[in-house]
Amino acid sequence: MTRVALRTAVTVLTIPALTLIAAPSAVAADATPYRAQVFTQGYDTSKVATLTFDLDWRTGTVDQIAASRANLDTVLRVFAANGITGGFGMTGRFAEQNPAEARNIAAQGHKIINHSWSHPDFMTLTQAQRWSQLDRTEAAFRAAGVSSAGWFRAPYRSGYTNAALNRDLALRGFYINADWTFDTTGYQGADWATVSGRIDRFLKPGAIVVMHVSIPSSDPGNLQQIIDKIKGQGYAFVSPFQAVTRGPIRTAYLTAGGPSSLGAATTGPMQATTAGTEVQWFQKGRLYYSAATGAHAVRGAILTKYRALGTAGSFLRYPTAGERPGAGGGWYSTFQGGSIYWSSATGAHEVHGAIRTRWLALGGEAGYLGYPRSDEKAVSVGRAVQFQRGNVYWNSTDGAHEVRGGILTRYLALGGTGSRLGPPTSDEYTVTVGRRSDFRHGSLIWNSTTGAITVVYR
Template identity: 70%
Template sequence: MRGHRLRLPAIRAARLVAAAVVAIAVTGTMTAAPALASDAAPYRAQVFTRGYDTAKVVSLTFDLDWRTGTPAENAISKANLETVLRVFAANGITGAFGVTGRFAEQNPAETKAIAALGHKIINHSYSHPDFMTLTQAQRWSQLDRAEAAFRAAGVSSAGWFRSPYRSGYLNAGLNRDLALRGFYVNLDWTFDTTGYQAAGWPVVSSRIDRYTVPGAIIVMHVTTPSTDPGNLQLIIDKLKGMGYGFVSPWQAVTRGLIRAKYLAAGGSASAFGAATTAELDATTADTAVQWFQRGRIYYSPASGTHFVWGAILAKYRSMGTVTSLLRFPVTDETAGAAGGWYNHFQGGSIYCLAATGSHEVHGAIRAKWLALGAEAGFLGYPRTDETKLTGGRGSQFQHGNVYWAKGAGAHEVHGTILAKYLSLGGMSSRLGAPTSDEFSVTVGRRSNFGHGAIVWNATARTISVIYY
């Protein structure tokens, strides 16, 4: 314990040196990760020392941890938090708070209030140790205990982390351990105001002049003796005077067309929630995907920018997303008939209805089904994926099936004729694959097959099979 305490002043001093390295881009230099399948979970957490923005905007963040102190110390720290939240609200600024688990345990109402006001919660560990002194298991325990405290307070970090003391924030092993626990965003910072050292305004002002750059992430502190809460309005006014605006941390980790799609959907207030990864290559360098709490947004030059989420995303993921036969989405999720939903993709579609679940349709079977009115037609929604059958392929729908065979094409079979066809063995029967849709004849209805036909007599209410 003595050794640990002796390290802390050195670590804090190192922060001041590291803070001057504002030329670091979005990611730090790390050794190459092993090649992974496209649209796979990141191998390491992405380190953001700055947001993606190249315009004159900054993100304001605070770190928040205090142990039970004297009543007077706790009262000052809580008043500081109230000040920060009030100043943010007065200026229309959404910030981020690196919160420790022990703070959330001791102050669940305050933790929940931060998130309720729209600010981003970051996992700042449970008890604020130096992560470079911990084993993998100890790191995971710190992350898990903090998340448990967040859940009890009704909030989540959504897989965002900030390293206590900034220790090891660029360390490849640490960022690998984070990713293995589902933490893919390591929100670092460009510079610290040093308010936590009780720095006066001249010092803070000088640091803003020296280190502010487009996309900067500025870290401040709440707990006494920090001067940041009292200086916050001055800090905001100074940045505005320098021509800077403010971008929320939710937005700082998005960019380009994916950011535009995210914001158009409502940003962090939308069904997507927070980004849980940086922007990733989806298949190749000219494609992109970004994961969010409840969805993903994809981009490719050929398909544009579209989102997939919910049950349709679950199905898409089970198939391999962009590496599957479906490839990239070409529509957003869209309302279908009878309360269902669908996404179209380059190689097919996924349709979802509560009664049938989510299923893919593609190729000639999809073309036939679409020609018959898709989910709004008499066949209704798919209730299976396309399946390999004897001599061809088939998909089942709510009110009938569509079959495909080489040379015969795709055809629907439904109702009484379908029931008889299935009782005989379907495509594996002597009849073989259908060669026509069901059509009207003098006595009723008929479907032709490769080696015969099934006729339904409407007057006699009988079904007959013809072989040839």
Template identity: 85%
Template structure:
């Protein structure tokens, strides 16, 4: 849920109205999550993790605390979130890698934990970039999730614009802090849970000594369970509705990776799109929620996604003949193969192509998008072309007949557009055109032109 006021802390700054945007475009600002979308009794547990190189004893305690947190999470089947600084990952790459390896979500918590409201835009970007470089070196990544050090400016419009301009579209904030980082006793922590826990709450705790949170974690979990709550991961907390259902049904982060944006209106009210690390999920009432990813998504994006004539996907991506892939949309399909790349097919040409067996037929996969020709439209396939115009409708031309037809000038030639598919004759194969025919002789492998 966006910009939920937290009773324990004041909101700094405000959110100005964002400019109007075209459908399914890059977010203008990072979306702030002070709680998840759940309205049922569930909570999300997160920890912040940063320490400078201290004494060997202090570092040993902090590392033991992290091991305790990961162990308790594993024992309770909880997937949490970790706001990790770049310097922590740089100094402790194995520990950082272990957090991610156990399935927890990493947030970019800056490189050295400065107050972002004291930094210029370039300094903010430097902190983000340096942290992400340390993450990459450790074998982890944030996927564009940020958590503000000190929570400073987390609702500031300019800061969230700066985040978006650097590719950080999720500001992973929180509903309340246990204050364990102040060495709070159990009574204090328990009291804050009583006061601030609510459906969808995101709870922040801290690893580093003198935090009491690692030692209290099992009691915190037991207390929350005793209040009738369960737990959801950060991956789930930032999704909702049919897109969440589709995401979880497909395998969640193991399928599409983490979300990289919050849910956004796709075109009109009631439609939605959410971007993920490995693809996007689109929803409309007419089509339901379906994913698009990989090379097919690249083509779909180039065409304008839901703003194009293809509109919304009507199914998830599926396997085609010969290890190819395809996705269907309201206005057509996109097919991909390693030999041809990704191309769209739609309208009457698609209908004709599918009637001839589609990618499994002799025409094979498309090797061009549909394009205008001198008379009507055409799509090229591995095994031939399909032509369409409003008078003669859609017909295929292939083989030696197609080679001769193109040499003569195609639809712009004296023959004009095709009026039939290729059909067998005693000599071999024949295709008829508006002003004549082409006849292929199988015995001589020659093509004869007949004008009328």
């Protein structure tokens, strides 16, 4: 058997042979929100506004349904013509009865908001009834192929600041209560003078404007005038996606591609660990910020591992860069205290400290050892990480060293760091007869001609 063949053959044997002692995982620093955060306006202090519509038409005459559908077409056409991304507070019964329309709204990039199933006053409902309204709506959204991402808007604006209501929302996974700054009152069929006067009175930086689609609302017919008047007052428009973000996290979100990359925010900004730090959850990841590191996204399987370790409250602390491609189709993210690497063959695992330093010096995931197959764990002497084609061991006396191939197989069979040989004191290196690894109390020597491995004690 050639040297290459032997090293390939023993790889499978090295994996189950390393017995590791699991360390307790840390508690996540960025905990699940206790209550939904109410957004009566966006975070902007500059002159921008966000436009939203509420949407709930029920049974009616053929002409009434046709008129409401025409109103929706008008709203979408005017939004598109002006390059505006809006929000739609949609009831579940609308989505169930009009799935194609719901999909079209989402496909045009607008934000869908859970506006209950049947538009009841939530302050008259029990917790169970509130949850039923939310759940039934989400089921209709899923069937239509859209998502609220945990955004809710209270029918009639009833109880929108009520602590118990916002706690009930959070307990059901709704962490954003998408309120509004002012209503045009177009749902009452208000004339343009009335709507215009309300804009003059209530428009302010970060304002969220609510309008209505269904007849007899005058909002669809007035929408271009509304947009022109707001622009005439020196305002621009931001999407609901952007309105609930701020500061460095907003910058990182938009730079990454916004909703096309990370999806919608599923929480408002939250303190991550200490004052001055921040985290915000999104559909496809989380963005973390500290003054020392800036704002960076963690996502996918790497985020799952990061969460299991305790996120920013763990030894890894904050990400120092976004996720980057690794060798052979893998990915990795770097943190203040180490890295997390992922490949389809190994899953996601962390590497840190002296073991990470040694592994990187040996080529990291692109080197012979490949990707990590375990997190760093305690062994009988020191610490170890298991890689695809070998292990790296560390202790405070001998430092960090790799052991691999047939030498690793024999070493593990003898008992690893707990054996008479003790922990490694060298990496594997070339000798006259083949390859050798040294240990605290001896050596293992592989003969390239015979394939035999000799144990030498001292």
